[in-house]
Amino acid sequence: MSKFYFRYGAMGSGKTIDLLKVAYNYKERGQKVVIFTAKIDNRYEVGKVTTRIGIQSDAITFDNDTNFYRYIKSLDKKPDCVLVDEAQFLSRKHVMQLSDVVDMLEIPVICYGLRSDFRLNFFEGAKALMEVADKIEEIKTICECGKKATVNMRLVNGIPTTSGAQILIGGNDSYKAVCRKCYKKLTHHVAGIY
Numbered sequence: 001m002s003k004f005y006f007r008y009g010a011m012g013s014g015k016t017i018d019l020l021k022v023a024y025n026y027k028e029r030g031q032k033v034v035i036f037t038a039k040i041d042n043r044y045e046v047g048k049v050t051t052r053i054g055i056q057s058d059a060i061t062f063d064n065d066t067n068f069y070r071y072i073k074s075l076d077k078k079p080d081c082v083l084v085d086e087a088q089f090l091s092r093k094h095v096m097q098l099s100d101v102v103d104m105l106e107i108p109v110i111c112y113g114l115r116s117d118f119r120l121n122f123f124e125g126a127k128a129l130m131e132v133a134d135k136i137e138e139i140k141t142i143c144e145c146g147k148k149a150t151v152n153m154r155l156v157n158g159i160p161t162t163s164g165a166q167i168l169i170g171g172n173d174s175y176k177a178v179c180r181k182c183y184k185k186l187t188h189h190v191a192g193i194y
């Protein structure tokens with residue numbers, strides 16, 4: 001039986017490297033994969049999944065109008081696996097379509113993405129995947145202090161911040177994976193009065 005996977009991890013945890021490794025393994029066996037990535041991700045070329053170490057692959061971009069189920073169903077040669085990068089940007093509707101790819105077309109789907117934003121709120125896609133996926137797996141990475149990094153701290157001009165929209169496109173922001181404790185320290189998080 002095919003399964004629906006959500007592999008989540010903070011920035012820099014190697015999610016895309018894992019995705020490309022899975023794609024490579026399928027192709028090596030002579031099987032077909034379809035790779036999707038979010039149109040919103042303009043860090044690199046549109047229509048490519050790219051890692052920080054430079055390995056990349058062509059990908060189909062998705063946006064709000066994408067119907068994953070219809071797209072896969074319409075293909076003459078069905079893939080043996082569907083891979084989705086930047087899955088935090090999926091809508092709940094997208095996640096249900098991908099679950100239909102698993103259930104109706106019997107094709108495994110593996111989604112890779114962030115769990116929460118720089119304010120520790122769920123991304124819509126991550127929340128829906130946590131609710132719906134069969135297997136939820138964490139790809140771990142380490143904070144500077146040695147603890148597990150779970151938070152994507154936003155930096156604007158190198159300074160940690162907790163303000164701004166959930167998604168910034170083309171801004172001068174960057175992100176750093178840290179543990180929750182370091183996040184509080186570095187963003188001068190004001191704790192409640194106990």
Ligand SMILES: [Zn+2]
Binds near residue numbers: 147181
């Ligand atoms: Zn830390």
